[in-house]
Amino acid sequence: MSTARANPLNSMAAHVALITYTLIALFPVFVILINSFKTRKAIFRDPLALPDGDTFTMIGYQTVMKQGDFFLYFQNSMIVTVATLFFVLLFGAMAAFALAEYRFKGNLLMGLYLALGIMIPIRIGTVAILEMMVSTGLVNSLWALILVYTAQGLPLAVFILSEFMRQVSEDLKNAGRIDGLSEYTIFFRLVLPLVRPAMATVAVFNMIPIWNDLWFPLILAPAEETKTLTLGSQVFIGQFVTDWNAVLSALSLAILPVMILYVIFSRQLIRGITSGAVK
Template identity: 80%
Template sequence: MNSARHSVFRSVAAHGILILYTVIALFPVFVIVINSFKSRRAIFNEPLALPTPETFDLIGYQTVLKQGDFFQYFLNSMTVTVGSLFFVLMFGAMAAFALSEYRFRGNLLMGLYLALGIMIPIRLGTVAILQIMVASGLVNTLTALVLVYTAQGLPLAIFILSEFMRSVSDDLKNAGRIDGLSEYKIFFRLVLPLVRPALATVAVFTMIPIWNDLWFPLILAPSEETKTITLGSQVFIGQFVTNWNAVLAALGLAIVPVLVLYLIFSRQLIRGITAGAVK
């Protein structure tokens, strides 16, 4: 009885902490959104105040839609993010399944090698990456960004998913083998559905750095046809003058996909984050 009460208490506490963290994390988003609907003077005079009939202004959104190809930037970001997430989750899940399921010489060393990317920032290899892309003819292409972000996201995906896959029952997988299922069918039909919370967690935490990144789009794909939304919004930031209405409007529109993804995967995300706290 006491054990059940403690388990419920831990679950409620974990969900409460996550909700509090979400509120704190979303406060900057709230500030950006409300200021994107205000005049320039109101932004600086009362940055935390809600828009009023006197301060309400859509000049930022009008500027964003007229200056630059915002929809192309948005489409580029969506293409790069969705493509990167697909490859990160697919290859990461396969590698994690192999490391957790099969025992072979060098298994531990292979896992540590694949996890090195968590400790070593990929930006340290920017010059080498640029040289590789130039030699491959992939500069100013979305493919270059997808490849880089896939390599960036794989270490964390493998690290998280391998721990979840080790918790999948061996009896279930052996039963599938007895029924004649191949290893691919065991992976796709039995294992992946059971680790959906982990997949959602990896997807959310992988998407945010990719969507918000400015470094690699600026270096690998700075042309007008391949600009991402984050790089495209920099057109409103000048050396001496910054159009804050347009910047905030662009950032406000860029936030929408992240919020939509969070709302879609929120239940799976919470289950993935709190899985270890409610056992």
């Protein structure tokens, strides 16, 4: 009885904590958004003030639309982010299921090998990655970014998902096998729906670094037709002069889609935190 009474309180506390953290995290976004509608002098004079009749301007957004192909950059970033998340979740879940479900020689070593990818940053191998992409003819293509980001996100995905999949009921999976279900059917129809909160966690952890990354787009896909939004926004940042109105406007436009994706995935994440991950 005491546990049943405590659950609503725990759920309320979790919601309050999430709302508090969300407001704190959104404050920089709010500052960027209001300053994107202000003149340059107003940005530096009072960055926390709201735009008024004297300081309001749309010059930053007009500059963004005129210089460069903003919609192409937006499209490239969206394609890379969505495709990478799809492959990370698919291959990461399949590898995690194999490690959690089947016992084979080298199972532990394989798990440790994948875990090393979390501790060793992929940027250390930038030169080797660039040489590999040149030899395969993938430089200045979106596939180069998708493959690199997929490799970057898989270790964390396997590490998180394998722990959740070990908690899935063995009776449920054995019942599926008795009913004649194949291993693929058990994986897609029985296991994946139970680990959706974990998959949402993996998606959230990988989504922001991919969308905001500047390093690999600059190294692997700097051509105009393959520029991502982050790389395309650098045209407004110069060595001596920076168009802060355009930079803040570009950042404001870039925030919107990633916020939408975050809301889509965070619903499953919040549901898993407040109601329990795997039952």
